Amino acid sequence: MAKTVPMIITNNSILVKEKDSDEFKTFNMPSINPVANIPFYHQFAEKIAESQYYFKEFMKGLYGKKLSKYILAIIVPDDTSKLESIFINEFFVNSGACKAVAQLPMALALSKEDSKYISISKSLRNVTLEYVRDHETVVKKIYDVNTCDSKQVIADAGVLHIDVEYNDIPIYVNNFNVNMDEYVDAGRIINTKQFMEKIAAIDVEKL
Secondary structure (H helix, E strand, C coil), X not given: CCEEEEEEECCCCEEEECCCCCCEEEECCCCCCCECCECHHHHHHHHHHHHHHHHHHHHHHHHCCCHHHXXXXXXXXXXXXXXXXXXXXXXXXXXXXXXXXXXXXXXXXXCCCCCEEEXXXXXXXXXXXXXXXXXXXXXXXXXXXXXXXXXXXXXXXXXXXXXXXXXXXXXXXXXXXXXXXXXXXXXXXXXXXXXXXXXXXXXXXXX
């Protein structure tokens, strides 16, 4: 049976869970230079074979040479576009570092206890407001991180969907990137440690 390897794509690196612990190791691709408002992994496209080689070698260091028995559970920022999602899947599934991949936005990993909740998160380029119901995104609203007003985002959270307007729906503030100071009073804060604990326990069989 294939085994799950939880993995998080952050604002500037990739975190992969260690084989025998719940700790995560950081993969940084050499010669990647940050570009404003563009996710770092876009630069993998300029040197795909080289990037895939380095990632595979990184995975061998964590999981040994028999990588074909693993499925990467890739947790991506909530503002990941469909095209970016396709690129991420194709990049890793063709890297030789796994058997297959499964992808999940951060918002869908915030709570197993609540069947309905709202997520607020922030990447380098956007703030994402999302209503999650039964582990699926029902409504998503994206704001430019440079121009959005946090008060407006919080106000919008209360009218994002008719369910929200007429029910007491919890709000989760994803502070994984430690960049949500203006939203600390908007709902339940999920800090970096709490988020990584949730991801470490992910099993693709249950996604």
